[in-house]
Amino acid sequence: MAVLHLGVGASRRRRRRSKAQTNMSDTPDNAPKHCPGTASEQAGKAASCQGCPNQKLCASGAGKKPDPAIGEIGEKLSSVKHKILVLSGKGGVGKSTFSAQLARALASDGTKEVHQSGNGWSPVYVEDNLAIMSIGFLLSSPDDAVIWRGPKKNGMIKQFLRDVDWGELDYLIVDTPPGTSDEHLSIVQYLSSTHVDGAVIITTPQEVSLQDVRKEIRFCQKVKLPIIGVVENMSSFVCPKCKNTSQIFPPTSGGAEKMCADLNLPLLGKLPLDPRIAQSCDEGRPFLREVPDSPAAEVYHTIVQSKAMPIFYLFFCGLCCSGVGGTAVKCVFILMTTILLHSFMEGKKKKYSL
Amino acid sequence: MQAGAEDNYGNLALVKHVVLVLSGKGGVGKSTITTELALAFKHAGKKVGILDVDLCGPSIPRMLCVGRPDVHQCDSGWVPVYTDAQKSLALMSIGFLMEDPDEAVIWRGPKKTAMIAQLVSDVAWGELDVLLVDTPPGTSDEHLAVLENLRKHRVDGAVLVTTPQAVSTGDVRREITFCKKTGVRILGIVENMSGFVCPHCTECTNIFSKGGGEELAKLTGSVFLGSVPLDPLLSASVEEGRDFAESFPNSATFSSISSISQVLLKSLEND
Numbered sequence: 001m002a003v004l005h006l007g008v009g010a011s012r013r014r015r016r017r018s019k020a021q022t023n024m025s026d027t028p029d030n031a032p033k034h035c036p037g038t039a040s041e042q043a044g045k046a047a048s049c050q051g052c053p054n055q056k057l058c059a060s061g062a063g064k065k066p067d068p069a070i071g072e073i074g075e076k077l078s079s080v081k082h083k084i085l086v087l088s089g090k091g092g093v094g095k096s097t098f099s100a101q102l103a104r105a106l107a108s109d110g111t112k113e114v115h116q117s118g119n120g121w122s123p124v125y126v127e128d129n130l131a132i133m134s135i136g137f138l139l140s141s142p143d144d145a146v147i148w149r150g151p152k153k154n155g156m157i158k159q160f161l162r163d164v165d166w167g168e169l170d171y172l173i174v175d176t177p178p179g180t181s182d183e184h185l186s187i188v189q190y191l192s193s194t195h196v197d198g199a200v201i202i203t204t205p206q207e208v209s210l211q212d213v214r215k216e217i218r219f220c221q222k223v224k225l226p227i228i229g230v231v232e233n234m235s236s237f238v239c240p241k242c243k244n245t246s247q248i249f250p251p252t253s254g255g256a257e258k259m260c261a262d263l264n265l266p267l268l269g270k271l272p273l274d275p276r277i278a279q280s281c282d283e284g285r286p287f288l289r290e291v292p293d294s295p296a297a298e299v300y301h302t303i304v305q306s307k308a309m310p311i312f313y314l315f316f317c318g319l320c321c322s323g324v325g326g327t328a329v330k331c332v333f334i335l336m337t338t339i340l341l342h343s344f345m346e347g348k349k350k351k352y353s354l
Numbered sequence: 355m356q357a358g359a360e361d362n363y364g365n366l367a368l369v370k371h372v373v374l375v376l377s378g379k380g381g382v383g384k385s386t387i388t389t390e391l392a393l394a395f396k397h398a399g400k401k402v403g404i405l406d407v408d409l410c411g412p413s414i415p416r417m418l419c420v421g422r423p424d425v426h427q428c429d430s431g432w433v434p435v436y437t438d439a440q441k442s443l444a445l446m447s448i449g450f451l452m453e454d455p456d457e458a459v460i461w462r463g464p465k466k467t468a469m470i471a472q473l474v475s476d477v478a479w480g481e482l483d484v485l486l487v488d489t490p491p492g493t494s495d496e497h498l499a500v501l502e503n504l505r506k507h508r509v510d511g512a513v514l515v516t517t518p519q520a521v522s523t524g525d526v527r528r529e530i531t532f533c534k535k536t537g538v539r540i541l542g543i544v545e546n547m548s549g550f551v552c553p554h555c556t557e558c559t560n561i562f563s564k565g566g567g568e569e570l571a572k573l574t575g576s577v578f579l580g581s582v583p584l585d586p587l588l589s590a591s592v593e594e595g596r597d598f599a600e601s602f603p604n605s606a607t608f609s610s611i612s613s614i615s616q617v618l619l620k621s622l623e624n625d
Contacts, residue, residue, distance in 0.1 A: 092491075093381055147497070147498060151463065180458045181495075185462060206593050208593060217456075237550065244555070
């Protein structure tokens with residue numbers, strides 16, 4: 001099994017952490033306007049620290065110590081064999097298509113609730129071997145939106161990684177919002193004491209999307225996150241009536257194929273656009289089981305059979321066929337789509353003291 | 355800080371209307387709709403500005419084919435980049451300020467907020483009929499920062515972009531809640547990628563289903579501005595930075611864009 005290892009030697013870890021803390025404005029929510037950052041050399045000593053309630057704490061150097069949660073998360077996730085992030089710089093390219101399918105299924109059921117046990121929140125099991133945890137579960141209504149700034153989102157992510165009772169797992173797949181911002185930095189930072197297999201990057205063929213995805217690749221390189229490969233989604237469209245193929249999002253700059261060749265990354269596959277995928281996602285039905293004759297289904301099978309991608313087998317089969325093939329593999333998904341995160345109700349904030 | 359607020363007012367003083375383009379969901383076509391609306395306004399004889407605050411993925415420069423020009427400074431701030439000789443379409447984007455186009459902006463909230471404050475207040479827009487603000491998906495730091503800084507001048511309202519499927523309208527419902535909570539008027543909802551007409555057999559397929567935007571508008575009591583079909587010619591136009599209105603003035607896609615822009619313009623002017 002081709003599993004990539006994230007080199008997290010102690011020195012590198014320390015270097016990365018200190019960089020994260022100085023360059024990435026690690027300031028609390030209620031910090032004064034020109035807060036130098038709790039981990040900086042100036043913490044508690046700068047002019048703007050005058051009058052800040054945390055001045056003493058910062059001056060004592062407590063802020064410079066690494067977040068103890070990083071170690072706790074490492075311990076908590078030690079029973080999870082593989083951890084994979086699903087990333088894309090561009091929104092709407094299909095990162096959550098499959099995750100959303102699950103979320104919808106759960107939402108329409110309406111009876112699933114996140115329980116709190118002595119070990120933390122329990123994830124919701126949709127199949128014997130597939131559980132998910134999403135901020136969406138903690139919402140009370142589909143209209144809920146909380147408008148959160150970075151630090152609050154980071155707190156939520158920390159809580160998800162540390163306080164959810166994952167148990168024994170083979171795979172943990174983390175779905176992320178588009179971009180290269182707070183959520184992404186936090187996940188990478190919080191997972192720094194554990195072994196992360198790498199990231200799968202999703203794109204669509206057009207340059208407008210690729211230009212954002214290149215930034216995401218640069219992000220992975222900067223934070224030393226290995227890239228398992230790239231998937232091109234919505235590559236072509238097969239008319240259900242005449243079966244002819246058209247390109248809705250033309251690969252004017254050569255698509256993911258050229259980008260992968262240029263950047264020396266494996267292209268895991270190209271998925272055609274099939275209206276039946278969107279439909280089954282909306283209705284929360286497993287697509288591969290519903291329309292096994294679709295050209296898209298064929299490509300999924302090619303991807304999952306590719307040697308580089310045993311993980312994808314689990315990713316797609318886990319979500320789409322849910323257990324087909326008799327895999328006794330347990331997966332857990334964390335859904336961290338920005339909006340779901342935002343929608344986490346303000347009322348709950350008090351309850352879980354974020 | 356006081357002086358900053360005045361400057362801010364100064365640079366936006368001659369901007370008549372400010373419209374935000376929002377969507378809870380990514381990749382639904384906010385930037386495409388922003389670009390096409392701006393071009394439609396321009397063809398209607400208006401002076402238009404676009405402020406691209408999608409820090410992690412600025413797309414507008416490519417869609418308007420302006421490349422990566424140097425941004426010049428003048429007494430009152432950064433000079434926006436004009437896409438035409440008549441200076442009727444001005445653009446300012448974070449993309450212009452990056453040295454390497456592939457460079458990732460890996461910033462946490464506070465830094466993004468500061469950058470946006472500067473983008474909002476330090477651009478010498480001059481006289482504009484409409485300033486369109488293209489935003490990243492979600493309801494987070496960027497959106498709050500844009501609102502906080504634009505509020506000092508004016509915000510006419512927001513255009514919400516969605517695709518028809520429930521997965522997308524679900525996210526946009528949350529964006530509507532964001533607008534209500536922050537007191538931003540919803541000027542209307544645009545449904546993008548509404549249906550795809552097969553170029554081989556002219557069969558219209560609703561790839562991402564249909565009618566979600568209109569339903570959402572009804573459900574939330576908002577104006578439905580119209581739907582824009584999924585058109586490979588439109589995606590090719592924005593890819594290559596061509597003016598869709600000039601290339602395909604007789605297409606059904608253009609007529610829907612143009613009708614959306616007229617409704618929007620009317621609602622701005624009657625306000």
